[in-house]
Amino acid sequence: MSQISIISGKTSEDLAKKIAKKIKANLVKSEIRIFPDGESKITLIGTISKKRSIVIQSIFPPVDTNxxxxxxxxTKAKENSAQVDVVIPYMGYARQDRxxxxxxxxxxxxxxxLFKGAGAxxxxxxxxxxxxxxxxxxxxxxxxTAIPDLVKYFKKLSLKNPLIVSPDQGGKKRAKEFAKELDSDYIALEKIRDRKTGKVKIKTKNLSEVENRDLILVDDMISTGGSIIKATQFLKKQKSKRIYVACTHALLMNNxxxxxxxxxxxxxxxxxxxxGKTSxxxxxxxIAKAIM
Incomplete structure (x- = not known):
């Protein structure tokens, strides 16, 4: 039996299966039954390694349930394994950091x-x-980071003098890294977000460098797409060519x-x-490299 068990949560079944195959680990699946009051009953199918378990589960909507x-x-993995590592492909609540x-x-x-208490x-x-x-x-x-994987995809496309664009100053480092991997240049727009209403405004004025170029808007996650929409509308007015969006996590809520x-x-x-459709x-x- 393998010295490592991959314990797959329902949100990351396909990913867990691929990782288990790559690292030759024993795959343990989870079955979930939802009671009429909304409670979940989880049953694990498979044998958990006594040495090391890796739990894989994304925390996307319904966030609290997942x-x-x-x-x-x-908790169940810790009852059986000496070491329990946890892979969270998408970490819900990460925006609530201060x-x-x-x-x-x-x-x-x-x-x-909670994660420490559970035994991670x-x-x-x-x-x-x-x-x-x-x-x-x-x-x-x-x-x-998934940036090198995303860049590999874009290298296969026939892009015209691509420019990497961050929709805000907070993503400048990400855009710089993406541009370096793709061997192109980058810019970062300035935006203001109202902390109470969540509404976004683009502060940046005219940009001559986007004219007649294919653009890749790069972000870590897209929830409702408000920032991306505002940025796209602004960049279209600057006479850019095609606009692509590259992100690690596509939540894509509310249509x-x-x-x-x-x-x-x-x-x-x-x-x-x-x-999802865009993944x-x-x-x-x-992830397999990070685990090993």
Whole structure:
């Protein structure tokens, strides 16, 4: 029997299967029964290694349900394994990493305690929204990037003098890294977000460098697509050519994909941290390397 067990949560079944195959690990699946009151009953199918288990589960909507599921999987794994590593392809609550307005709870602090309490030895996240959130953990943490995998996809496309664009200053480092991998240049727009309403405004004025070029809007995650839509509308006015969107996590809530396409985006390309129509980039190899 393999010395490593991959315990697959329902949100990351396909990813877990690919990773287990790559590292020759024993795959343990989870079956879930939902009771009429909304409670979940999880049953694991397979044998858990006594040496090391790796729990893989994304925490996307329904976020609270999937959070309880992953904590339950870790607890069960810890009953059997000496070491329990946890891969969270998409980390829900990562935006709640500090107190923006008085009285707000920093939920990432709560998560740090929950994961340790459940028995996790290490947390591996993929392009977490904010690295600040990982500082609250007293166990080992690692953030792995999907940028090289996304760039590989875009290298296959016939792009005209591509320019990498970050929709805000916060993503400047990500855009720079993406541009370096693709061997192109980058810019970062300036935006303002109202902390109470969530509305976004682009502060940047005219941009001559986007004219007649294919653009790749790069972000770590897209939830409702508000920032991407505003950026696309602005860039279209600057006479850009095609606009692509590259992101690690495509949540695409409230019909976001349709709205983004309507704004003028040619294609949305995301990874399989969140399975869906746009998840055309497989990151199982990158996660497998991080595990080993």
């Amino acid at each position: 959070l309880v599921h992953i904590l339950s999987l870790i 107190e923006f307005l008085p009285g707000e709870i920093v939920t990432m602090k709560v998560l740090a305690k 030895s290490k947390i591996i996240a993929i392009d977490i929204h904010s690295l600040i959130g990982l500082k609250y953990f007293s166990i080992k943490t690692e953030n792995v 976001a994909e349709k709205k983004i396409r309507k704004a003028g985006v040619t294609s949305i390309i995301s990874t399989n941290t969140i399975p 055309k980039v497989d990151i199982s190899n990158t």
